[in-house]
Amino acid sequence: MEILSNLAIGFGVAVTLKNLAYCFLGVFLGTLIGVLPGIGPVATVAMLLPLTFALDPATAMIMLAGIYYGAQYGGSTTAILVNIPGESSAVVTTLDGYQMARQGRAGPALGIAAIGSFVAGTIATLVVALFSPPLAEIALKFQPADYFSLMVFGLIGAVVLARGSLRKAIAMVVIGLLLGLVGTDVNSGVMRFTFGIPALTEGISFVALAMGMFGIAEVVYNLEQRGASRQVFGSRLGSVLPSRADLAQSAPAIARGTLLGSVLGILPGGGALLSSFAAYTIEKKVARPPRNFGDGDIRGVAAPESANNAGAQTSFIPMLTLGVPSNPTMALMIGALMIQGIQPGPQVMSQRPELFWGVVASMWIGNLFLLALNLPMVGLWVRLLAVPYRMLFPAILVFCCIGVFTINNNVFDLFQLVVFAGIGYVLLKLGCEPAPLVLGLVLGPMMEEYLRRALLISLGDPTVLVTSPISAVFLLAAVLLLASIAIPTIRAKREEAMKE
Amino acid sequence: MRIRSQSNFWCGLLFAALGVTVMILARDYRIGSAARMGPGYFPMLLGALLALLGLTLTVPALFRDGPAFPRLHLRPLAFVLLGIAAFGVTLEYLGFVLAVAALVVIGGLADPDLRPVEIAGVALFMAVFSVGVFAVLLGMPLTLWPAL
Numbered sequence: 001m002e003i004l005s006n007l008a009i010g011f012g013v014a015v016t017l018k019n020l021a022y023c024f025l026g027v028f029l030g031t032l033i034g035v036l037p038g039i040g041p042v043a044t045v046a047m048l049l050p051l052t053f054a055l056d057p058a059t060a061m062i063m064l065a066g067i068y069y070g071a072q073y074g075g076s077t078t079a080i081l082v083n084i085p086g087e088s089s090a091v092v093t094t095l096d097g098y099q100m101a102r103q104g105r106a107g108p109a110l111g112i113a114a115i116g117s118f119v120a121g122t123i124a125t126l127v128v129a130l131f132s133p134p135l136a137e138i139a140l141k142f143q144p145a146d147y148f149s150l151m152v153f154g155l156i157g158a159v160v161l162a163r164g165s166l167r168k169a170i171a172m173v174v175i176g177l178l179l180g181l182v183g184t185d186v187n188s189g190v191m192r193f194t195f196g197i198p199a200l201t202e203g204i205s206f207v208a209l210a211m212g213m214f215g216i217a218e219v220v221y222n223l224e225q226r227g228a229s230r231q232v233f234g235s236r237l238g239s240v241l242p243s244r245a246d247l248a249q250s251a252p253a254i255a256r257g258t259l260l261g262s263v264l265g266i267l268p269g270g271g272a273l274l275s276s277f278a279a280y281t282i283e284k285k286v287a288r289p290p291r292n293f294g295d296g297d298i299r300g301v302a303a304p305e306s307a308n309n310a311g312a313q314t315s316f317i318p319m320l321t322l323g324v325p326s327n328p329t330m331a332l333m334i335g336a337l338m339i340q341g342i343q344p345g346p347q348v349m350s351q352r353p354e355l356f357w358g359v360v361a362s363m364w365i366g367n368l369f370l371l372a373l374n375l376p377m378v379g380l381w382v383r384l385l386a387v388p389y390r391m392l393f394p395a396i397l398v399f400c401c402i403g404v405f406t407i408n409n410n411v412f413d414l415f416q417l418v419v420f421a422g423i424g425y426v427l428l429k430l431g432c433e434p435a436p437l438v439l440g441l442v443l444g445p446m447m448e449e450y451l452r453r454a455l456l457i458s459l460g461d462p463t464v465l466v467t468s469p470i471s472a473v474f475l476l477a478a479v480l481l482l483a484s485i486a487i488p489t490i491r492a493k494r495e496e497a498m499k500e
Numbered sequence: 501m502r503i504r505s506q507s508n509f510w511c512g513l514l515f516a517a518l519g520v521t522v523m524i525l526a527r528d529y530r531i532g533s534a535a536r537m538g539p540g541y542f543p544m545l546l547g548a549l550l551a552l553l554g555l556t557l558t559v560p561a562l563f564r565d566g567p568a569f570p571r572l573h574l575r576p577l578a579f580v581l582l583g584i585a586a587f588g589v590t591l592e593y594l595g596f597v598l599a600v601a602a603l604v605v606i607g608g609l610a611d612p613d614l615r616p617v618e619i620a621g622v623a624l625f626m627a628v629f630s631v632g633v634f635a636v637l638l639g640m641p642l643t644l645w646p647a648l
Contacts, residue, residue: 051638165508171515171553178522178546185539190529192539193522216580223576223610390611391622394604397580398626401587401603406640414588418581425577429570430511448542460535 003129010129010357014365019062022055023362026063027369030070035077035381036396037084037389038222041312042328042438043215044071046207047403049336057340058355062362064336065316068329069366072312073117073374076305077381080109084222089273089308092280096293096300107378109301111240112250114374116306120258121367124313127262128320129360132349136321139346144453145464149474151447154324156478157267159436160485168432176437179204180444187452199412206335208404208413209441210328212420213427213434215400219393220425240375242298250302253283257303261310266317267326275311276304313363320356321346324443328435331442505566512557519551576610583607594646596635600627 013019029051033044048067052060072089079090080097093113100109142150159169182193183203194200242250260282261275283303284293293300315326316333323344325331337344342352349356404417424434458464466472503509522543532538583606591599604623608614634640 165557167553167557168511171550171557174546174550174553175515175518178543178550181543181546185529188530188539190539192529192543193525216584220573220576220580220610223580224573390608390613390615391618393611394608394619394622395626397583397603397607398600398630401584402630402634405588405591406634409641411588411592414584414591418584418588421584422577422581426572429572430507431567431570432511448537451542452537455534455537458535460533462534 002133006133006353006357007129007361009353010359010361013058013354013358014062014361019059019358019362020365022059022063023066023366024369024373026066027070027366027373030067030072031074031077031370031373031377031381032070032384033399034071034074035384036074036392037078037082037385038218038393039071039396040075040089040214040218041068041071042210042332043218043400044068044074045329045332046211046215047399049207049332050403050406052336053339057337057342057352058358060336060340061333061355061359062366064333065359065363066366066369068312068333069117069121069309069363069370072309073114073370074381076113076117076308077110077374077378078385080113080301081106081382081385089276089311092276092304093301095280096295096297099294099296100298100301103296105296105298107240108242108246108298110378111242111375112246112298112302113305114240114371115242115247116250116254116257116302117309118367118371119254120261120306120310121313121370122364123258124262124265124310125360125364125367127310127314128317128363129357131266132317132321132356132360135317136346136349139322140350142346142470143468144450144457145468146470146474148447148450148454149465149471149478150322151324151443151450153474153478153481154318154326155436155439155443156481158326158439160481164431164433166485168430169436172427172432172434172436173440176440177444177447178440179209179437180441181448186445186449197412199410203445204441205404205407205413205416206332206441207407208416209420210332210438211400211404212417212422213424213438214328216397216417216421217424217428217434219396219400220421221428222389223393240378246298250298253287253299253303254306256283256286257306258310261307261312262314264307265311265314265326273308273311273327276308279303279307309367316359316363319344320348320359323348323446325439328438331438334442503562504564505561506569507561507567508557509561510569512554512559512561514554516551516554516558519547519549519554522547522550575612579610580607583610591643596642596644597627597631598646600630 029048030044033039033047045064045067052063055063075085075090076093079085079093080101083094083098085091085094097109100106155173159166159173182200184201185192191201257279260279264275264278280300280303283299287299315330318324318326319330319333323334325334334344342348401414404413407413427434454464465475526540526543526547529540530538531540531544583603586606587599587603590602601623604626605619608619631644635642635644
């Protein structure tokens with residue numbers, strides 16, 4: 001059993017006092033920031049990224065993974081208690097979770113979310129451990145053309161599975177790819193699109209862009225929604241431990257959510273968001289007896305919460321094995337690896353097994369901390385959420401600014417933050433989702449480089465993209481995905497699933 | 501001619517303009533050939549793609565109904581952005597503590613329900629808290645006060 005020895009390496013790395021401490025710190029800080037209304041995992045990871053710079057790569061990744069799960073769970077807490085989803089993957093949790101809170105059952109709702117997340121996290125960790133090695137093995141055989149097509153497939157997948165207009169989403173990807181090209185071209189040394197600004201020669205600050213579009217733009221958006229009823233239901237928290245009947249009812253929902261999330265998380269554009277939406281929709285269809293959904297049904301919390309955690313976990317698979325991010329958070333992780341001097345890709349597993357398996361093992365430990373931390377600390381989060389938004393948002397702004405500044409200790413990054421927050425707000429208003437743009441930003445330079453190499457090898461013949469079998473399969477899959485959207489029934493389904 | 505979807509029309513036009521601008525700028529970089537891509541090759545390709553995508557939004561917006569132009573609320577946006585810019589400038593010249601205060605006060609104006617006492621309280625709390633966490637606990641090299 002190779003997987004056992006691999007996991008043994010992993011736990012050997014993860015279970016050191018130092019790594020356990022950073023894992024715990026990550027989960028704690030992630031939850032703390034993630035609980036703030038309107039702050040999702042992307043903004044949280046971006047904000048806390050500088051804290052990991054001084055750490056060695058394995059510890060940094062372990063801490064970042066902890067921050068990610070923490071933020072995810074923090075978002076659910078906010079969704080249940082104040083009906084504000086910290087990010088889109090918690091939207092469905094508000095449907096039944098907030099109703100439960102109104103009925104005085106906030107405790108069991110938070111409890112089942114934590115328990116479901118833990119079960120899902122445990123199983124998804126195993127999925128990561130099982131499926132990553134064979135995938136990395138295959139990926140090692142990829143040629144430049146194959147990589148290029150894989151990225152096309154990944155981006156198309158992200159677009160098709162995203163919400164809103166397809167054309168706008170593709171345009172977002174292209175703008176992201178273009179923004180990724182800003183800076184010094186590695187091959188020719190030519191400065192591209194820098195407009196004579198020296199600070200831009202290193203490229204656009206990834207964190208400033210992500211923070212502007214996901215953090216600041218969201219704060220502005222929330223300020224507009226003022227007057228919308230926002231009441232914290234925590235005074236009657238009750239016991240956070242769900243009753244026996246709650247558990248019995250939730251168990252199948254957790255199982256279904258976990259399964260669905262584990263599968264969907266691997267897909268490009270998948271991860272937490274798609275998983276939670278799909279899990280809720282399916283749960284509503286298959287759960288017996290099918291009463292109460294939307295009216296405080298505990299299964300309506302258990303299923304999407306399990307699914308989003310499983311999806312969050314398995315979305316590490318393409319990031320760790322292929323170096324291709326499937327969602328904006330994974331794009332940040334890739335950024336973090338590069339800052340650590342590690343080029344993400346299939347070679348990471350063979351060259352840095354301690355890093356790879358350490359992260360996998362710490363995923364499970366992180367989920368354990370999440371459970372141990374959140375059940376007793378819910379009261380603290382409730383008190384934090386009772387602070388009015390008009391006093392919370394200036395604090396959020398301060399954290400965002402400090403986070404962006406400390407990446408490079410450079411004031412110019414703050415001006416980038418201003419620009420991207422403004423752009424992000426306008427795009428949000430025009431119905432353009434920022435997620436595809438962020439993926440494009442990370443993949444831009446890589447795609448250009450792979451295309452360049454592919455065409456160099458083929459002496460300029462673009463058919464290399466379809467004559468290589470692996471590349472052809474990816475492109476075909478991308479075309480099929482696009483075509484599937486054109487089919488009216490699937491299109492209607494997609495819109496229905498995203499509406500909830 | 502009546503524009504049926506203001507939002508899609510202008511959004512598409514914006515993308516198209518952006519794409520064309522990129523193509524014009526990319527002419528300054530060597531394009532090269534497919535086998536030897538110059539620094540201008542990929543941007544040119546993407547710029548053209550973006551311009552085309554813009555048109556696929558703009559043209560149908562003339563014939564098919566779609567979302568209207570959204571309402572922009574300028575007050576929250578303006579003060580939040582101004583606050584961040586002020587944080588940057590103040591940080592450069594007057595140090596971290598005053599920068600945090602400037603951000604909280606100016607950014608706080610984004611909410612019309614602003615109560616001066618509360619904002620002053622938040623500013624003070626955040627200044628003390630962030631100095632404690634970032635400068636003392638994490639030991640980040642921040643200039644706290646203006647150099648006299």
